[in-house]
Amino acid sequence: xxxxxxxxxxxxxxxxxxxxxxxxxxxxxxxxxxxxxxxxxxxxxxxxxxxxxxxxxxxxxxxxxxxxxxxxxxxxxxxxxxxxxxxxxxxxxxxxxxxxxxxxxxxxxxxxxxxxxxxxxxxxxxxxxxxxxxxxxxxxxxxxxxxxxxxxxxxxxxxxxxxxxxxxxxxxxxxxxxxxxxxxx
Amino acid sequence: xxxxxxxxxxxxxxxxxxxxxxxxxxxxxxxxxxxxxxxxxxxxxxxxxxxxxxxxxxxxxxxxxxxxxxxxxxxxxxxxxxxxxxxxxxxxxxxxxxxxxxxxxxxxxxxxxxxxxxxxxxxxxxxxxxxxxxxxxxxxxxxxxxxxxxxxxxxxxxxxxxxxxxxxxxxxxxxxxxxxxxxxxxxxxxxxxxxxxxxxxxxxxxxxxxxxxxxxxxxxxxxxxxxxxxxxxxxxxxxxxxxxxxxxxxxxxxxxxxxxxxxxxxxxxxxxxxxxxxxxxxxxxxxxxxxxxxxxxxxxxxxxxxxxxxxxxxxxxxxxxxxxxxxxxxxxxxxxxxxxxxxxxxxxxxxxxxxxxxxxxxxxxxxxxxxxxxxxxxxxxxxxxxxxxxxxxxxxxxxxxxxxxxxxxxxxxxxxxxxxxxxxxxxxxxxxxxxxxxxxxxxxxxxxxxxxxxxxxxxxxxxxxxxxxxxxxxxxxxxxxxxxxxxxxxxxxxxxxxxxxxxxxxxxxxxxxxxxxxxxxxxxxxxxxxxxxxxxxxxxxxxxxxxxxxxxxxxxxxxxxxxxxxxxxxxxxxxxxxxxxxxxxxxxxxxxxxxxxxxxxxxxxxxxxxxxxx
Numbered sequence: 001x002x003x004x005x006x007x008x009x010x011x012x013x014x015x016x017x018x019x020x021x022x023x024x025x026x027x028x029x030x031x032x033x034x035x036x037x038x039x040x041x042x043x044x045x046x047x048x049x050x051x052x053x054x055x056x057x058x059x060x061x062x063x064x065x066x067x068x069x070x071x072x073x074x075x076x077x078x079x080x081x082x083x084x085x086x087x088x089x090x091x092x093x094x095x096x097x098x099x100x101x102x103x104x105x106x107x108x109x110x111x112x113x114x115x116x117x118x119x120x121x122x123x124x125x126x127x128x129x130x131x132x133x134x135x136x137x138x139x140x141x142x143x144x145x146x147x148x149x150x151x152x153x154x155x156x157x158x159x160x161x162x163x164x165x166x167x168x169x170x171x172x173x174x175x176x177x178x179x180x181x182x183x184x185x
Numbered sequence: 186x187x188x189x190x191x192x193x194x195x196x197x198x199x200x201x202x203x204x205x206x207x208x209x210x211x212x213x214x215x216x217x218x219x220x221x222x223x224x225x226x227x228x229x230x231x232x233x234x235x236x237x238x239x240x241x242x243x244x245x246x247x248x249x250x251x252x253x254x255x256x257x258x259x260x261x262x263x264x265x266x267x268x269x270x271x272x273x274x275x276x277x278x279x280x281x282x283x284x285x286x287x288x289x290x291x292x293x294x295x296x297x298x299x300x301x302x303x304x305x306x307x308x309x310x311x312x313x314x315x316x317x318x319x320x321x322x323x324x325x326x327x328x329x330x331x332x333x334x335x336x337x338x339x340x341x342x343x344x345x346x347x348x349x350x351x352x353x354x355x356x357x358x359x360x361x362x363x364x365x366x367x368x369x370x371x372x373x374x375x376x377x378x379x380x381x382x383x384x385x386x387x388x389x390x391x392x393x394x395x396x397x398x399x400x401x402x403x404x405x406x407x408x409x410x411x412x413x414x415x416x417x418x419x420x421x422x423x424x425x426x427x428x429x430x431x432x433x434x435x436x437x438x439x440x441x442x443x444x445x446x447x448x449x450x451x452x453x454x455x456x457x458x459x460x461x462x463x464x465x466x467x468x469x470x471x472x473x474x475x476x477x478x479x480x481x482x483x484x485x486x487x488x489x490x491x492x493x494x495x496x497x498x499x500x501x502x503x504x505x506x507x508x509x510x511x512x513x514x515x516x517x518x519x520x521x522x523x524x525x526x527x528x529x530x531x532x533x534x535x536x537x538x539x540x541x542x543x544x545x546x547x548x549x550x551x552x553x554x555x556x557x558x559x560x561x562x563x564x565x566x567x568x569x570x571x572x573x574x575x576x577x578x579x580x581x582x583x584x585x586x587x588x589x590x591x592x593x594x595x596x597x598x599x600x601x602x603x604x605x606x607x608x609x610x611x612x613x614x615x616x617x618x619x620x621x622x623x624x625x626x627x628x629x630x631x632x633x634x635x636x637x638x639x640x641x642x643x644x645x646x647x648x649x650x651x652x653x654x655x656x657x658x659x660x661x662x663x664x665x666x667x668x669x670x671x672x673x674x675x676x677x678x679x680x681x682x683x684x685x686x687x688x689x690x691x692x693x694x695x696x697x698x699x700x701x702x703x704x705x706x707x708x709x710x711x712x713x714x715x716x717x718x719x720x721x722x723x724x725x726x727x728x729x730x731x732x733x734x735x736x737x738x739x740x741x742x743x744x745x746x747x748x749x750x751x752x753x754x755x756x757x758x759x760x761x762x763x764x765x766x767x768x769x770x771x772x773x774x775x776x777x778x779x780x781x782x783x784x785x786x787x788x789x790x791x792x793x794x795x796x797x798x799x
Contacts, residue, residue: 030408053600056599
């Protein structure tokens with residue numbers, strides 16, 4: 001299977017040089033984009049459309065550390081984007097408690113229209129998200145380096161739990177943003 | 186024929202004629218093309234104006250008038266004259282935008298908006314826009330003495346799929362191959378970027394007649410990468426007009442004004458708004474009374490609209506991950522950015538004076554012309570490329586009326602995304618697919634683009650059948666959806682036809698009708714031209730016979746008279762080819778006689794007489 005890393009001719013791994021990736025993206029776009037072959041045959045234009053679509057997808061995934069981590073985990077067989085993903089059901093109990101506490105506190109702030117409180121919570125959650133992502137990144141780096149015991153089962157689970165938290169925190173931050181926009185409007 | 190025969194002109198280097206860029210605006214529309222490496226707007230209306238008012242008048246006799254002449258007919262025939270039709274593109278009769286203060290009369294029933302106009306059947310916004318595009322195409326053709334068949338048409342960046350599809354259909358109706366739907370702010374950046382060879386991060390603030398767009402772009406080495414776009418497709422300079430008009434109607438004590446009065450007051454309000462750009466206070470006459478409008482009052486009335494643009498700008502900057510102070514330039518587009526209060530607001534918001542050295546009315550059409558030229562250049566040597574984004578997220582309805590987003594807003598296009606759904610009942614053989622566009626969580630708060638049912642799923646236990654739904658968005662920002670059951674490979678693919686658009690069959694029929702009409706038009710014009718030609722020949726023959734009858738030889742007179750009678754008879758008919766033959770026959774019959782007349786004249790000049798003596 002052709003991975004997003006293959007599109008850019010990169011070695012699969014968590015660490016990506018984003019400025020270099022951006023430069024390469026622009027160069028590849030110039031070669032592949034449908035606009036560059038607007039007068040060519042229908043077949044060439046379809047190829048250009050498909051090539052550019054794949055390139056855009058790969059670029060979007062690899063330039064963003066969070067998306068990149070989710071993608072690597074998916075390559076290890078766990079797709080957190082799927083609603084029926086078993087991994088979601090198997091989050092540790094402490095995390096569920098954390099979620100409920102945060103949820104309750106945010107609902108209170110929104111009910112009171114307390115933007116300051118919501119923003120303060122967002123800052124705290126932002127830090128937790130960063131820590132969770134770092135944890136996932138650590139596990140993924142080790143996994144990608146290879147030579148791990150039990151075929152990497154334990155590391156995959158660690159990355160999966162960490163990214164499950166990242167996902168929840170991201171949604172939380174989106175809710176704060178939406179609340180902020182609502183207050184400003 | 187040749188002087189009017191531009192339709193026949195064929196430039197082998199440009200088999201499809203001149204490629205143009207079209208700004209299909211709410212208030213005015215423009216057409217531009219690249220001539221000698223420079224984009225120029227084509228004169229399209231009275232006084233060689235490059236602005237064609239986007240106003241279409243439908244006359245009682247079925248005729249259609251577009252532009253300044255149509256605009257003048259608006260107050261007399263308010264319901265037969267459609268203005269600002271762009272506001273209605275891809276919308277339904279129940280949209281809030283449709284119900285704003287206006288003078289149009291809608292035909293009842295139907296899910297699609299239809300304007301009730303004179304001269305026959307009601308017309309849809311797509312047809313009205315098609316008339317504007319057709320007028321631009323014709324005027325460009327006569328300007329360039331060349332066919333015009335390919336165009337880049339601009340749309341507000343914030344147009345949703347339904348609005349884009351409607352615009353593309355309007356292009357098809359006008360007989361244009363739409364090379365690309367280009368986002369207006371991106372077009373403006375293209376016009377500026379290529380002009381200045383700029384690099385850096387730019388904001389394009391585009392406040393037109395009926396739409397507001399903001400785009401944040403990064404320019405690096407000729408590549409225009411849109412980082413984010415946002416907007417409000419129901420906010421624009423027309424709202425400023427309505428803000429004045431509402432106050433005027435209030436002061437007239439009109440609670441249920443007639444369409445004619447609304448049209449009159451709106452037109453006067455627009456003029457007042459424009460005058461307030463330079464004057465601190467203006468007089469406005471409408472409804473038989475004169476009103477004074479002060480700029481400071483006007484500024485207060487429009488403040489809510491102007492501030493709304495600020496909220497949208499902040500969202501775009503956040504999505505792009507840039508701060509207001511980080512811009513290398515702010516570009517103003519759209520006539521409404523001439524309003525001083527708007528300029529002040531933009532300068533304050535971004536902390537820098539905006540650029541406005543290209544005419545804000547023309548910059549979008551010019552950028553579109555640049556792209557049209559690039560897309561029709563065979564061997565491209567340039568490194569120019571636009572990487573644009575989709576303005577609104579695309580998703581599917583899932584259990585509980587919640588939208589599951591498949592493609593996030595501000596994703597670079599073309600793009601694709603897929604989601605697998607499983608059946609939820611034992612033996613379920615069909616799956617309803619509801620496609621939505623927008624940012625909200627609940628289905629009813631988003632724009633419904635299409636609904637279809639995937640049938641033929643094998644009856645399995647709940648959760649066993651797996652259906653993959655795939656979205657593909659092309660470089661025009663238009664969505665197609667396909668669905669596939671994974672175990673059997675049953676698949677269905679549709680190009681999303683928005684609920685408020687026209688079906689492909691309807692478009693085809695309209696296209697056929699318009700081609701029929703176009704043939705009628707050409708036919709009628711050729712008959713007219715041939716008649717004029719015949720009249721001229723008859724008058725000439727008559728004069729020569731009267732003045733030089735003595736030079737006729739035996740039998741000549743009878744042959745010439747017969748040929749004249751034949752021409753006169755055919756002039757009453759509609760067959761321009763037969764008429765042309767008869768004129769030719771008359772020429773032939775009278776040639777020896779005319780040659781004798783010429784010879785005699787020359788002989789007499791040589792003999793010392795001037796031709797004038799005869």
